[in-house]
Amino acid sequence: MNIAFIGFGKVAYTLSRLIQSQDIDFITSAENRSEGTMDLINKADIEVFDSFSDALKNADIVISAVTPSQAVGVARNYGKYCNGIYLDLNNISPDTTGKINDLVGNLVDGAIIGKIDSNNPTLYLSGENADELLFLNDFLNVKVISDKIGDASRLKLLRSTYTKSLSVLLIETYDLARKLDLGDEFFDTLSLTEGDDFRKKSLSRISNTLKSSKRKAEELEEILNYFDDDGLDMVKVALDKLRQF
Amino acid sequence: MNIAFIGFGKVAYTLSRLIQSQDIDFITSAENRSEGTMDLINKADIEVFDSFSDALKNADIVISAVTPSQAVGVARNYGKYCNGIYLDLNNISPDTTGKINDLVGNLVDGAIIGKIDSNNPTLYLSGENADELLFLNDFLNVKVISDKIGDASRLKLLRSTYTKSLSVLLIETYDLARKLDLGDEFFDTLSLTEGDDFRKKSLSRISNTLKSSKRKAEELEEILNYFDDDGLDMVKVALDKLRQF
Numbered sequence: 001m002n003i004a005f006i007g008f009g010k011v012a013y014t015l016s017r018l019i020q021s022q023d024i025d026f027i028t029s030a031e032n033r034s035e036g037t038m039d040l041i042n043k044a045d046i047e048v049f050d051s052f053s054d055a056l057k058n059a060d061i062v063i064s065a066v067t068p069s070q071a072v073g074v075a076r077n078y079g080k081y082c083n084g085i086y087l088d089l090n091n092i093s094p095d096t097t098g099k100i101n102d103l104v105g106n107l108v109d110g111a112i113i114g115k116i117d118s119n120n121p122t123l124y125l126s127g128e129n130a131d132e133l134l135f136l137n138d139f140l141n142v143k144v145i146s147d148k149i150g151d152a153s154r155l156k157l158l159r160s161t162y163t164k165s166l167s168v169l170l171i172e173t174y175d176l177a178r179k180l181d182l183g184d185e186f187f188d189t190l191s192l193t194e195g196d197d198f199r200k201k202s203l204s205r206i207s208n209t210l211k212s213s214k215r216k217a218e219e220l221e222e223i224l225n226y227f228d229d230d231g232l233d234m235v236k237v238a239l240d241k242l243r244q245f
Numbered sequence: 246m247n248i249a250f251i252g253f254g255k256v257a258y259t260l261s262r263l264i265q266s267q268d269i270d271f272i273t274s275a276e277n278r279s280e281g282t283m284d285l286i287n288k289a290d291i292e293v294f295d296s297f298s299d300a301l302k303n304a305d306i307v308i309s310a311v312t313p314s315q316a317v318g319v320a321r322n323y324g325k326y327c328n329g330i331y332l333d334l335n336n337i338s339p340d341t342t343g344k345i346n347d348l349v350g351n352l353v354d355g356a357i358i359g360k361i362d363s364n365n366p367t368l369y370l371s372g373e374n375a376d377e378l379l380f381l382n383d384f385l386n387v388k389v390i391s392d393k394i395g396d397a398s399r400l401k402l403l404r405s406t407y408t409k410s411l412s413v414l415l416i417e418t419y420d421l422a423r424k425l426d427l428g429d430e431f432f433d434t435l436s437l438t439e440g441d442d443f444r445k446k447s448l449s450r451i452s453n454t455l456k457s458s459k460r461k462a463e464e465l466e467e468i469l470n471y472f473d474d475d476g477l478d479m480v481k482v483a484l485d486k487l488r489q490f
Contacts, residue, residue: 113434122437124430145430155427159434162418169414169479173407176474182400185369185390189358189404192367195440229421234414237482 002027004059006052006074007066008037008044011089014116015063016044019139029055056081061133065089072099079104085129093157093226094150101149108133109149111156126151157223164220165238167209170202172241213245247272249304251297251319252311253286256334259361260308261289264384274300301326306378310334317344324349330374338471339395339402346394353378354394356401371396402468409465410483412454415447417486458490 003019005012005028016026026046030038041048049055056062062082066074071090079086079100086104088097089112101107108127114120122141125133130144145151177186187199195201209216220239224232248264250257250273261271271291275283286293294300301307307327311319316335324331324345331349333342334357346352353372359365367386370378375389390396422431432444440446454461465484469477 114437120437122434124434143430143433145427151425151427151430154425155430155434158418158422158425158427158431161421162414162431162435163438165414165418165479166411169407169410172476172479173403173410175476176406176472177403179474180396180399180403182390182396182403185388185396185400186403186407188388189367189369189400190407192359192365193408193446201438227421229424231417231420233482233486234410234417234479237478241478 001025001060002058003061003063004028004055005046006056006062006064006078007070008033008041009065011065011112011116012063013040013044014121015065015140016046018121019136021138027055027058052078053081057083060084061087063087063089068092068096071096072103075100075103082106085132087125087133089123091156092153093222094153095226097150097153107149109152111152113156113159124152124155126155157226160219161223161227161232161235163205164209164216164242165235167205167216168238168241169234171206171209171245174202174206209242210245213242217242246270246305247303248306248308249273249300250291251301251307251309251323252315253278253282253289254310256310256357256361257308258285258289259366260310260385261291263366264381266383272300272303297323298326302328305329306332308332308334313337313341316341317348320345320348327351330377332370332378334368336401337398338467339398340471342395342398352394354397356397358401358404369397369400371400402471405464406468406472406477406480408450409454409461409487410480412450412461413483413486414479416451416454416490419447419451454487455490458487462487 001023002025008028027049028041028046029049029052031051056078061084064071064074068091071092082104085106085108087108087110088100089110097109106129108125108130111124113122113124122143124143124145126145127149128147134142136142145155174183174186177183191198217239220242224235224239246269248269248271253273272294273286273291274294274297276296301323306329309316309319313336316337327349330351330353332353332355333345334355342354351374353370353375356369358367358369369388369390371390372394373392379387381387390400419428419431422428432447436443462484465487469480469484
């Protein structure tokens with residue numbers, strides 16, 4: 001079986017390492033690649049075709065793992081060459097996944113939860129053909145959610161809605177605790193119910209949120225626009241605060 | 246050493262079971278006790294004096310574990326008989342702890358975090374005499390925060406600020422996930438980073454919050470009034486929502 005990558009960054013490289021089987025060959029193309037990407041492709045030691053049309057025609061599965069803004073473009077340009085499953089792993093909104101569904105056949109909507117190069121990456125899939133990718137469970141955690149294109153992307157947004165808002169709640173309550181000279185004790189008392197790693201995890205969330213508050217605000221704004229739900233009052237305040245950090 | 250209880254409910258009973266030592270005797274009084282309380286005192290099998298004045302005069306440590314509304318009254322009525330440490334374990338605001346500090350000598354401010362009858366109750370203490378209670382570490386987790394009366398009470402409020410707001414955030418994001426038929430998967434994806442018990446813990450928080458939303462709203466309102474902090478925007482929205490549940 002041939003698996004072709006469009007885009008070859010950390011996600012593709014890591015998958016090519018995780019998925020090791022005599023029955024599976026990874027392929028890609030050198031078309032329009034930067035030098036850095038070619039270095040990574042060579043490091044992964046996979047077969048390289050001159051054009052994406054050649055690579056994709058030879059593929060049973062095509063994996064699109066590009067930057068979000070390129071996701072629709074590569075589907076439009078190369079999707080037509082894909083005869084097998086087209087797995088989109090890009091960090092895009094469910095609406096964008098819908099657009100891609102109009103451009104390629106046999107789309108599977110995929111969302112990686114957690115960092116791909118963590119100990120325990122999980123791949124959530126949705127779409128009518130998602131079950132055909134369950135064999136990947138031999139190499140990483142794979143869960144099929146539903147046969148609806150968009151569900152995997154929606155799930156990722158739901159998770160992100162919670163974690164981004166939680167980070168803002170952490171920032172405002174920890175700020176108060178520090179004003180009262182009880183910052184350490186605040187984490188201590190919460191660890192009792194939230195787990196031993198609560199302090200470390202929370203401090204990392206707080207620092208990541210403050211470091212990239214602008215980007216996170218933009219992402220959360222897009223999420224709120226997408227869901228367009230009246231019930232998300234706390235999330236809306238989280239967005240307001242993210243904009244002010 | 247004699248430890249005297251004012252109030253004898255679940256907290257006092259559980260402490261009398263947890264703290265078992267040849268050197269420690271528990272005592273209390275039958276003064277103004279209900280039949281139910283006397284049953285519990287008899288079950289605990291501890292020495293009973295006719296009056297609190299007699300019991301407290303014989304005590305090295307007095308533990309006040311009554312209902313919050315009684316905390317100041319018992320300190321006013323009986324505090325004068327206490328020659329040793331007066332440990333207040335009541336679920337009261339730091340301001341109320343301050344009032345009690347004016348009524349009794351040698352006050353230690355105590356806050357039990359988690360349920361007293363759980364596997365792992367932790368007792369946070371503050372006040373100049375708090376260190377004298379560190380021997381209780383032989384029987385349960387005891388942490389001295391500072392020498393400031395009020396810090397233990399404040400810490401409990403800080404913890405509660407976070408957990409109550411978190412529960413409301415859970416309710417609003419889980420509501421959305423369920424509307425999208427992704428309720429189970431929402432918990433699944435969060436478990437990856439929030440811990441294996443995230444679903445169970447969250448569902449229990451959601452149900453407890455909805456069941457006692459009125460009481461929790463009142464508690465959170467008092468907390469917000471006490472802290473009087475401009476930065477708690479998400480907490481304020483959590484309070485608004487608690488009032489509407």
